Amino acid sequence: MMEMIRIVVLALASLSALSILASDYSYTFTTPQREMRYQSLMEELRCLVCQNQSLADSNAELAQDLRKKVYDMITTGNDDDQIMDFLTDRYGKFILYDPKLNYENxxxxxxxxxxxxxxxxxxxxxxxxxxxxxxxxxxxxxxxxxxxxxxxxxxxxxx
Amino acid sequence: MKAQPIIPIAIFILLVALFGIGLTKDPRLIPSPLIGKPLPEFELSLLHHPEDIVEKHDLIGEYMLLNVWASWCVACAEEHSLIVDLAKQKIIKIVGINYKDKSADALRWLEEKGDPYDSTLVDFDGELGMDLGVYGVPETFLIDPKGQVLYKHVGPLTLEVIENNLLTFTRPEQ
Structure with a gap:
């Protein structure tokens, strides 16, 4: 029984290590508000390569590029709407996990x-x-x- | 009110039809918001002459295909012989965009497999790729003489796509 528990704990620990690997980018923000905005945007945006993952979860190269783009846009003072518009102009509303009410939907x-x-x-x-x-x-x-x-x-x- | 079994059965059949149609669609194909919009602005160097910078207005003026590719992309090799054949027919200008690639690898790749491109632009950091909404290479865009995006194909080209979706636009008067 102890052996079983040990295996399960080990498996879970290695899983969490994987998710740390996936977020191995270390962006620094001037204010905690900006960091919070960044984190919530990462959860709201979809990775287009691996469609069931958010940008925060994905390790795809495109997701890394998009994370960098969002980081750059936040640090240069763009608000959330500007960032969302930038991304939907290029990738369509599909990139939003929580699209707003519009005629199509x-x-x-x-x-x-x-x-x-x-x-x-x-x-x-x-x-x-x-x-x-x-x-x-x-x-x-x-x-x-x-x-x-x-x-x-x-x-x-x-x- | 007597129970009417026809209504639930009708709803059931309707739902089955709806989900059936849904199954035939490829969820990986994302409609591009770029169709009907002008090609984004860019300034990129040429793969073969890195000192030369090319801008959008240098390219537009006739129908052309923008083919986004990379030497590390397996599906690009798959479609490449079709592009080489198309280039030989000289129907349409084909411009390559070498996406997030090492130039040395890209040059070697073109030498091995043939170079069908009128010119190849180097998009090393994927900036134009992002402006074009590229999410999986290869992607091919059809651009009209005014610089508007008419069509986008994601994934390797096929003869069918070239005939039915890319070249039909270039001969609209027929």
Whole structure:
């Protein structure tokens, strides 16, 4: 058992060492705000070579170039919008992990809301149907129920 | 309201069709925002004459292909013989952009495999590559005489791409 734990810990440790390797660039920033902006941009931008990784995660050469470009743009005083515009002008909106609402992606954003509306409508229809069916209990069943209630009341009086 | 099984089945078929279409598309192909836009400005030296600087306006004025390649790129070797053949036909000007490469390696590569390029520009630090949105070499751009980007192909060229996507633009009157 101890042996198993040791192997797992070792495997995890080597994995984290790999991720340190991937971020082996040491950029220095004049203010902590700039560094934070840099880090959050790295998480929001997609590496185009390895599409399921952010720029922060990727070790591809293009990702290194783009990290350097973002670093240069931050240090020369560009704001986040200018950096995003620079990159989307060249690589398209695909580079953004969290694209803003626009005409192209509007269906994707609005479809869930539409689905909820349809769901609410269907459920309310079903609920109304339920109410209506409650109103039409056959007379014979109603009589049986009344008789049973009456019978039970008499029994309870006798006790 | 009676249950209508037709509606869920219709939605199901619609979704299957939608996902089916999605499967046939290549997720690695990213639409270029550069199509219909002017070619970015640049100043690069020539591979064969490093002391000569070439700018955008030196190149434009006729239809041309910009082929982004590197000697370290395996797929570039794959498409190269097609480009050599195309150059022999002298239909269109072909300009090479040697992307993030060592010039000595690039020169040797062209000597071995043939040099189809009217001129080859050296993009050593990948700056023009970034302005062109290059994310995987080889990439080929079709530029019109005014310097507008008409078409972009990512990956090795094929005869089909050359015939159907690159050369059709150069003979629009037919």
């Amino acid at each position: 509007a269906p994707l954003w609005l479809l869930p809301i539409l689905m909820i509306c349809i769901g609410v409508y269907v459920i309310s229809r079903l609920a109304k149907q339920g109410e209506r069916s409650e109103a039409v209990i056959p007379q014979s069943a109603q009589d049986d129920a009344d008789a049973l209630v009456k019978h039970l009341e008499e029994r309870s009086k006798q006790l």
